[in-house]
Amino acid sequence: MRKGILTIAAVGLLTTGGLTACSDDSGDNGAAAKTPKIGVILPDSKSSVRWETADRRFLEEAFKAAGVQAEIQNAQNDKTAFQTIADQMITSGVTVLMIVNLDSGTGKAVLDKAKSQGVATIDYDRLTLGGSAQYYVSFDNETVGKLQGEGLSKCLTDKGVKNPVVAYLNGSPTDNNATLFKAGYDSVLKPKFDSKEYVKGPEDAVPAWDNAQAATIFEQQLTKANGKIDGVLAANDGLGNAAISILKKNKLNGKVPVTGQDASTEGLQNILAGDQCMTVYKAVREEAKAASDLAIALAKGEKKDTGQTVKDPEGGRDVPSVLLTPKAIYKENVKDVIADGYVTKEEVCAGAYAKLCADAGIS
Numbered sequence: 001m002r003k004g005i006l007t008i009a010a011v012g013l014l015t016t017g018g019l020t021a022c023s024d025d026s027g028d029n030g031a032a033a034k035t036p037k038i039g040v041i042l043p044d045s046k047s048s049v050r051w052e053t054a055d056r057r058f059l060e061e062a063f064k065a066a067g068v069q070a071e072i073q074n075a076q077n078d079k080t081a082f083q084t085i086a087d088q089m090i091t092s093g094v095t096v097l098m099i100v101n102l103d104s105g106t107g108k109a110v111l112d113k114a115k116s117q118g119v120a121t122i123d124y125d126r127l128t129l130g131g132s133a134q135y136y137v138s139f140d141n142e143t144v145g146k147l148q149g150e151g152l153s154k155c156l157t158d159k160g161v162k163n164p165v166v167a168y169l170n171g172s173p174t175d176n177n178a179t180l181f182k183a184g185y186d187s188v189l190k191p192k193f194d195s196k197e198y199v200k201g202p203e204d205a206v207p208a209w210d211n212a213q214a215a216t217i218f219e220q221q222l223t224k225a226n227g228k229i230d231g232v233l234a235a236n237d238g239l240g241n242a243a244i245s246i247l248k249k250n251k252l253n254g255k256v257p258v259t260g261q262d263a264s265t266e267g268l269q270n271i272l273a274g275d276q277c278m279t280v281y282k283a284v285r286e287e288a289k290a291a292s293d294l295a296i297a298l299a300k301g302e303k304k305d306t307g308q309t310v311k312d313p314e315g316g317r318d319v320p321s322v323l324l325t326p327k328a329i330y331k332e333n334v335k336d337v338i339a340d341g342y343v344t345k346e347e348v349c350a351g352a353y354a355k356l357c358a359d360a361g362i363s
């Protein structure tokens, strides 16, 4: 029944929008004549707190400042829900659809459908391989991984560990970003494994970046390595915290450096406590602003030159892109993330963290 209504509505859109919907690759999207309305689909709220605490907030802020109508929904890691939300948004007349895909297959299906109905599309944060988005807005994700590799290496040196065994907790195998992060940290760590300066320990990818599963996986890694893991390359703060929870159980926290990403409140607190070596801060406010600017241009039927492209390794397309610069965060510069308004001092320095904040120069 529900499906029937959606189909009829979609057909209706096709006919009314038919004249302007003949989009081509020049970036025209047929949206010019319609009232701009932007639909955003976020992936979930558990693989990282960023989606609900940062991306939603900063996207809303950017759309509001531009005075444009927008709707932001979260697919909660459900691929069917992701497609249903996209269908509903298209039916409701969005002129631009911005997605953070759950995997490239479903992402591509959604992008292709939107395109066929004259709706412009943007890949937000994650590139959809083989997809058809007009723009891709993200960070330089290989550099994110490079900062993690360099960070782990710096913390192992600071601790004076010789021939450290390094374990990997990679991100979701269906997220192209996870591939890029790994390429980045491998570029730093693989030469050290090859020269036998470091020893490669267990390595696993965490499906859907599932933090709970990451703890189980890390516990198995630690058992497999007979407790001898000296450093953990965890691809984000959630995975890092999962590893830290197991290290705590084994009284190894603080002794074994762990990396992260996203500068989450929890990640920053783990850094202040000495349980996490570093995180990577990505200024999501800038990412949201860049995506919002492009979405608004697309909604007006304008074509913006981003001055940069990224090659889609699957589709072979050069996708016009905006890639922002990530920043490594250690105990010394946790204060920069607070100063940037990404998290508040009240959150990070709550309770027992007040003293640790003071010690780290957070006033």
Ligand code: BGC
Pocket: 047, 048, 050, 125, 126, 171, 175, 177, 178, 209, 236, 237, 261, 262
């Ligand atoms: C994002 C990270 C995030 C991860 C899990 C990646 O695609 O770039 O910031 O931690 O997904 O949600």
